[in-house]
Amino acid sequence: MSVNNPRVVINSPSNPFTPSGHIEVAIVGAGASGLSCALHLHDRAIECAVFERDDTPSGSTSLSSGFIPAPCTRLQTRLNINDSVELFVLDIRNKSKGKGNQILERAYASAIGPALDALEMSHGFDWEILDQFLYPGHSVHRMHALPARTGQALMARLMSRAESLGIPVLTKSLVNEIWIQDDKIIGIGIQRANAGREHYSCDSLVLCCNGYAGNSDLVRQYIPEMKDAIFSGHTGNDGSAILWGEELGAELADLGAYQGHGSWAIPHGILMTWALMMHGGLQVNSLGKRFHNETTGYSEAAVEVLKQPGGVAWCVFDEKTYQLACMFPDFQTAIQIGAIKRFTDTASLSDFIDCSQESIEETLGQIQTDLSFNSGLDTHTGRVFTKPILAPYYAVKVTGALFHTQGGLSIDDKARVLRKNGVAFANLFAAGGAARGVSGNAVWGYLSGNGLLSAFAGAYIAACSINEVRR
Numbered sequence: 249m250s251v252n253n254p255r256v257v258i259n260s261p262s263n264p265f266t267p268s269g270h271i272e273v274a275i276v277g278a279g280a281s282g283l284s285c286a287l288h289l290h291d292r293a294i295e296c297a298v299f300e301r302d303d304t305p306s307g308s309t310s311l312s313s314g315f316i317p318a319p320c321t322r323l324q325t326r327l328n329i330n331d332s333v334e335l336f337v338l339d340i341r342n343k344s345k346g347k348g349n350q351i352l353e354r355a356y357a358s359a360i361g362p363a364l365d366a367l368e369m370s371h372g373f374d375w376e377i378l379d380q381f382l383y384p385g386h387s388v389h390r391m392h393a394l395p396a397r398t399g400q401a402l403m404a405r406l407m408s409r410a411e412s413l414g415i416p417v418l419t420k421s422l423v424n425e426i427w428i429q430d431d432k433i434i435g436i437g438i439q440r441a442n443a444g445r446e447h448y449s450c451d452s453l454v455l456c457c458n459g460y461a462g463n464s465d466l467v468r469q470y471i472p473e474m475k476d477a478i479f480s481g482h483t484g485n486d487g488s489a490i491l492w493g494e495e496l497g498a499e500l501a502d503l504g505a506y507q508g509h510g511s512w513a514i515p516h517g518i519l520m521t522w523a524l525m526m527h528g529g530l531q532v533n534s535l536g537k538r539f540h541n542e543t544t545g546y547s548e549a550a551v552e553v554l555k556q557p558g559g560v561a562w563c564v565f566d567e568k569t570y571q572l573a574c575m576f577p578d579f580q581t582a583i584q585i586g587a588i589k590r591f592t593d594t595a596s597l598s599d600f601i602d603c604s605q606e607s608i609e610e611t612l613g614q615i616q617t618d619l620s621f622n623s624g625l626d627t628h629t630g631r632v633f634t635k636p637i638l639a640p641y642y643a644v645k646v647t648g649a650l651f652h653t654q655g656g657l658s659i660d661d662k663a664r665v666l667r668k669n670g671v672a673f674a675n676l677f678a679a680g681g682a683a684r685g686v687s688g689n690a691v692w693g694y695l696s697g698n699g700l701l702s703a704f705a706g707a708y709i710a711a712c713s714i715n716e717v718r719r
């Protein structure tokens with residue numbers, strides 16, 4: 249697929265818009281937000297079509313773990329998990345230190361439960377709750393996933409549902425033009441792979457084309473600390489939404505926010521679940537020393553790891569933690585491809601890290617000391633350990649990676665894109681990574697699951713808003 253050069257085109261007598269067809273709602277991007285928006289629109293008998301640049305839709309959604317936080321779902325109720333929208337808002341807010349957009353925090357926290365319930369009831373999504381451990385920053389078990397627990401399975405389910413309902417998902421279709429007239433969206437222009445250009449008029453346009461993490465120029469401009477980091481997301485995250493936004497005079501917000509990850513296994517290129525850290529594991533640098541509180545969050549951990557010598561670290565954990573992580577398909581894959589090494593003693597562990605044996609023994613011994621004399625509290629980082637790390641040891645070499653950006657088009661609580669003067673475009677919506685998120689304006693504001701939260705909640709809100717306008 250060609251590199252996108254998104255532009256806004258004004259309909260005029262000298263350059264008239266000549267559509268070959270009309271679609272009630274045009275959706276740009278077939279990831280979690282685009283496809284779930286299409287399903288919710290279908291539930292409301294609203295005609296839509298999804299335009300996707302790739303041959304086969306995958307997006308960052310298929311690269312994700314597919315874990316979505318939501319309070320007060322039918323499943324949570326069935327499992328007697330005591331949660332509320334207020335508690336979820338509080339958790340989101342605590343993580344972003346109150347720097348996130350409060351209107352969106354509430355809108356997303358309120359919409360995500362109904363969004364997942366609708367997918368369960370109308371489309372058969374058999375959600376499970378990950379209740380073996382709490383994700384960093386979440387007060388209760390609210391992380392939902394499909395039984396396969398992968399983003400690939402989530403995408404496959406969304407796609408097969410769209411296909412079986414006959415919702416058009418037009419692949420190899422790069423949307424590169426938004427047409428406007430009198431400040432209103434009137435349609436889109438598409439470049440088809442191996443074919444010509446096509447134009448469609450639409451009543452509403454929903455941008456579900458994610459953020460700018462795959463656009464190195466924009467990364468350098470807005471999040472320079474990640475300019476040399478590995479990008480583990482989808483190449484289609486090319487910043488189209490914000491480039492269109494700039495031309496349209498839309499407000500852009502929180503462009504400094506993103507999801508990083510502090511345990512991207514190298515050279516294998518696979519995610520190491522942060523459950524390792526939440527369940528007693530730790531990270532050391534090439535000197536065998538710890539350098540942060542690993543339980544604060546995996547996103548900001550990316551920056552901490554990149555600051556270490558060589559921009560690398562080693563996750564070290566014990567047998568019990570290893571067994572627990574085995575429930576994750578990604579972890580199983582990491583075992584199969586040899587990313588995770590096992591060591592019977594500190595001599596072989598230190599050889600792997602290439603640090604001195606004394607150093608790693610001191611690091612592990614310090615946990616024992618903290619447990620014996622300080623209730624497990626490490627006063628240097630503020631982390632509280634609940635158990636020692638005992639042989640046999642496991643270790644994996646990692647770096648800090650960039651997963652996706654959390655800044656984007658400013659939207660209101662109806663997912664309508666806002667102009668710089670605060671007035672909403674009547675028929676332009678944004679969901680998922682195309683819109684600003686709820687992580688404030690920095691890496692540390694990202695609460696685990698904020699990515700798919702904005703994708704699923706934003707898509708649901710956009711579909712409901714379009715339905716309201718239509719009535």
Ligand SMILES: Cc1cc2nc3c(=O)[nH]c(=O)nc-3n(C[C@H](O)[C@H](O)[C@H](O)COP(=O)(O)OP(=O)(O)OC[C@H]3O[C@@H](n4cnc5c(N)ncnc54)[C@H](O)[C@@H]3O)c2cc1C
Pocket residue numbers: 252276277278279280281282299300301302305306307308309310311312313314315316421422423424456457458459480481482484485486488507519650651652679680681682696697698699700701703
């Ligand atoms: C390794 C990894 C793990 C993650 N794990 C989690 C997790 O467990 N929980 C969580 O909440 N978040 C997670 N995330 C983040 C999550 O994947 C994203 O926030 C989410 O997938 C965004 O969904 P989306 O629909 O906005 O974008 P995407 O899924 O990226 O979909 C956007 C689609 O738009 C298409 N597109 C872009 N521009 C155009 C255009 N001009 N014309 C046509 N098509 C276009 C793209 O090709 C793409 O298919 C993870 C991300 C990564 C990379």
